[in-house]
Amino acid sequence: MTTYRAGVIGLNLGQSHVRGFDEADGVEVAAVCDIDESRLEDVADQYDVPGRYTDATAMLETESLDIVSVTTPAALHPMMTLLAARYPVQAIISEKPLANSMGEADAMLATCNAAGIKLLCGYQGRHMRAFERARGLIADGAIGKPLVVKVSVDEGGLLNQGSHLIDRSLYLLGDPEPLWVLGQVQRETDRYERGYYCEDLCFCIAAVEGGARIVYDNDIGPGGDVGNRAFVVTGDDGMLIVEPSIPAISMSYGVQLISGNRDDLDEPWDGVETNFMLAQANELVAWLNGDIDDHRQNAHHAIKSQSILMGLYESARTHTLVEVPIQTKLAPLEAAINEGSLKVRYPGAYDIRRPFVYAKDKVG
Template identity: 40%
Template sequence: MDIHEEAAKRVSDEYDVPAIYTDVDEMLAKEDLDIVSITTWQGPRGEATVAAAKAGVKGIFGEKPMAASLGQADAMIAACEENDVKLIIGHQGRYAPANIETRRLVAAGAIGEPTTVHHSAKKHAGLLNTGTHAIDGWRFMLSDPETLWVIGQTARTTDRWERRTICEDLCMGLVCFEGGRTRYYEGDLPEPSVSMPNIAGTEGQIRNGPDGTLLLQNGDAKGWQTITPPPQTKNQYDEFIEWIEGDIPDHRGSGVQARYTLEIMMAIYESLRIKNIVHMPMETKELPLELMVNDGTLPVLEEGRYDLRAPFEGQTRKS
């Protein structure tokens, strides 16, 4: 299914698909589907997910970020729970060998009690775009701890968008998890920056090394140890099938886990809106960044609307 009929026909011809649709409701009404993959932009993803869940599919695979607001995410989860549908979101970092090995090492006490994580996201991408991978990756590597509070700062003076969702120019966030562990995220801040996650603990630290390796420093050896993570034989699709068929109790990339990640991102924006720490659970269900743009808190000072990944017609600016 694609709203652009020519694109749908092109894929249909290539993979010998017997039917094409440009309307999701028509497709759900006419086809007996087991799994639906929703690869829309974050804005319309919630509506499509709810429709698929009500149609009675067995599983829904949504792309990241889960949604453009907590309200949308909650509606997605509720519809899936009410209709006994399994919902996962494509945070594939939870299946990366380096992240899995980092999670194992941290849980085994290789760096003592983890205290801080620092990560800078890819430039000119936006919090909801690549920040979701970074923040979800932290959570996974630390065994998905409970978030206690978030404080953040956001700037937006240009008319920046990301796949038709209002986007910040730059932001940073300090996240406190249970046990007092803190995580620092920065997106599009001026140099210098740390490009990859660095996890520090009371007895050592772990960071990414070259060619998919890890670098570990602790009291067991002098200097940095190079660790080659073992290959992983299971991906998010294999695990999805196992979950749908009842072979496992949960999926590591479930919609519930993705909502926790989305809540942290929303809280970074919300912290500026309320000018304070955001204690979890967060109450605001709308996109706080959009609220601030609409009420004049973040006025556009440099005219010229531009989208980082889906350029507007006539757009000349790229970042």
């Protein structure tokens, strides 16, 4: 059996990628890279990784890697992905979101396509059994024609938490192409997420092929009787709710179905947590081996959620409905801030994830 040599760039979130590769059959973690030498040594010692680097170029030039995970903050995803694509690797996993702009994400995908490299995005939530189950029920007509997917998150920002939820909405619907986005953004505090601009709250409606619409919001607060991060999928012959069975465990999703064409069902979480990183690695090995035709985290799917993310920001910036494909290639949230249309009313910069949450008065 072929064994693929993997390297990981960035070991904060990247520790989980190292663990997933370490647990998977057919992968060896050959090298890791981080600018924090202490963290580098700690992770490399824990997983007995021989190659240890503080410079990504040196790692790529030395190690003859097959797989590269880019798990830096999002602002560095394009740079590190394009760097890795210069070498004869077979697959690159960029953590989510692909980038902070449409132009960068398009360039990442086009470059990997041209080089014959399989590009993935870190939307590991697609491996949760509840979402597999719900996607299958929708595809089988359990709710008739899907009309609306509604989901929200109480706090966490669009590119941080919301990107996962918008991607899972597309996954539930069978990964249709987005058509247009209409959105609104508020940023009255000087809020950041891992060093990049973050809105205070936002909302959007996105239309997709087939007629369904995705309705999303973040940081506005609880929304009715459904729980935080719950997905309500309404069709013309039924409704599905994919919701955490235990509110304190955000990934404890179960499935409820009310259908006009079959028996209703209520399938709570089975208590078994999904090993996301192992699932990601196992499916990648199967894809590289030719055992499957696609990976559910293929960036050709992720570019669709990227379009909705950037379309939301661009719609708020221009006060217009934004059609997909998006023509604006620069970062629309950053552009809106620089243009002065999103003015800070309450000064004092703070970051919601450095590395996780710092108080406002602790971050300059």
